[in-house]
Amino acid sequence: MNDTAAPLSASVSTPLFAWWHANARDLPWRFGRTTPWGVLVSEVMSQQTQMSRVVPYWEGWMAVWPDAASLAHASKAEVITAWGRLGYPRRALRLQECARAVADECGDELPRDYDGLTALPGIGDYTASAVLSFAFGERIAVVDTNIRRVLSRLFLGVESRGGAASPAERELANRALPEDAARSVTWNQAVMELGALVCTAKAPACDVCPVAHRCAFLAAGRPGLGERRTRPRQRFQGTDRQVRGIVLDALRKLPGDVRGGNAGAGASLPRVQVERLWKDRAQLDACIASLDEDGLIEIQPDGSLRLPA
DNA sequence: TTCCGGGTTA
DNA sequence: TAACCAGGAA
Structure with a gap:
C-alpha cells in the first residue's frame, strides 16, 4: 500500500464536482435539509426504486413520521398502506422494525458506525455506507449499482457485472475515494448522480459527460455496451x-x-x-x-x- | 443464488 | 418485449 499515491479520483474530481454543483437534482433529503433519520428513510425507499417515484412518498411519510420514535408507534396497517405502490413492501415493515430498535435501544438516534447500522433490520452494506457518508459526513466508500458501473467504465474500461458487488469492486471504490472526508461525500454523491443521469446502463450520454476525456470505457469504444449483464429475469406477469x-x-x-x-x-x-x-x-x-x-x-x-x- | 413490486425506458 | 432501478436477506 502506497500512502503517497493520489486516489484515482484526483484526475477527474475537478470536472466531476463542477458538473455535480451545476446538475445535482434538488431532492428534498439533500443539502442538509433533513435529519439522519430522513436520509435513512430516503435510502430504504430508494432500494431498487427510481428516485422520481420516491420523492412524493418520502415527503408524505416524513410529514406523518418525522423520526424513529413516531414511526415506532404506528400500526403495521398504517405503515403498509403509506408504503403504497413503492414495491417490495417488506421494506416498510423492516423500516418500522428499524425505527423501534432505534427508539428503544439507541435513544432515538441512529448509530454512527457501520456495525451498529448494519445490525439494524433492512440496513445492509449500501444503506449503512450511504447514511455514514451522506448524513454523517464520514469518509467511507459507497458501493451501489451506479457507482459500480461508473467506476468500472471510467477506470477499467469495462462493464461491471450484475449480481453482488465483488471484492475487486469494493477495492476500486476505496482506491478512488478522496482522502478528505468532505470531498469523499461529494465524490460519492457525484459519481452516483453521474450514473443515474449520464452514465446510464443502456444509453450513456458520453457527449455530455464531464469526464469523457478521461474515460477508459469511451476510449476503448464502449465494449459490451448493450450486452445483457444480468441473468434473464423471471417474467413479472403471472409470478x-x-x-x-x-x-x-x-x-x-x-x-x-x-x-x-x-x-x-x-x-x-x-x-x-x-x-x-x-x-x-x-x-x-x-x-x-x-x-x-x-x-x-x-x-x-x-x-x-x-x-x- | 434466488426471491422479493412495480414503474420507466429503449 | 425486457432490462433496469440509491438492495437486503435467507
Missing part, C-alpha cells in the same frame, strides 16, 4: 410477486380503521372476494401464506384477510 401485489393492494383499498373498540384492526376482505383476486387457487393460497409469513397480512379464522395491527 408470485404479481399475485402478492394484487392481494396486498386489495387489502390497502379496504376502508380504514374506524378507531372503535378494536384498536388497530381495520376491515377485512372476505374469503369469497379473496378468491376472485386470482384464478390459480393453489398459487393464490401459496402467496397468501407467504404474505402471512412475512407479517404483511393476517389470516382470520374464517379465511378473510386483513392488514396486521
